[in-house]
Amino acid sequence: MKKLRSLQSDFEKSQRNEVDRIRKQYTRNSPTEDERKEQNEVDRIRKQKKKKQSVRYRAAQSCENVKVHCLGSMNVECTACAGLHFSEEKVKGKSTFNDCCSHGNCLLEELPVIPDELQNLL
Numbered sequence: 001m002k003k004l005r006s007l008q009s010d011f012e013k014s015q016r017n018e019v020d021r022i023r024k025q026y027t028r029n030s031p032t033e034d035e036r037k038e039q040n041e042v043d044r045i046r047k048q049k050k051k052k053q054s055v056r057y058r059a060a061q062s063c064e065n066v067k068v069h070c071l072g073s074m075n076v077e078c079t080a081c082a083g084l085h086f087s088e089e090k091v092k093g094k095s096t097f098n099d100c101c102s103h104g105n106c107l108l109e110e111l112p113v114i115p116d117e118l119q120n121l122l
């Protein structure tokens with residue numbers, strides 16, 4: 001049998017308030033029919049994309065569709081730092097490269113000579 005609110009103890013009131021709070025929170029957070037439809041559509045599109053990606057992954061596992069790409073030899077030297085590059089990496093009109101020394105802007109000091117004991121380990 002339900003007690004009258006005025007006759008409830010503090011503990012019972014706090015329990016009732018907590019249940020009300022949770023119920024309101026749940027009601028506020030539950031999506032409307034339109035929100036559910038929209039979320040279903042988003043999920044459907046996400047699944048389609050995932051399915052397409054998995055097809056791409058399987059294509060990458062096959063060696064039948066692989067096109068040979070040859071970069072040639074890595075024998076083009078940067079005139080600023082002597083780093084070696086492929087000829088495809090050349091920057092038009094320059095003999096230096098960006099990837100190694102930023103066209104000579106970032107040059108490192110020479111490494112110190114290491115002792116023979118360490119040199120023998122290399």
Ligand SMILES: [Zn+2]
Pocket residue numbers: 078079080081082083096097100101102103104
């Ligand atoms: Zn360089």
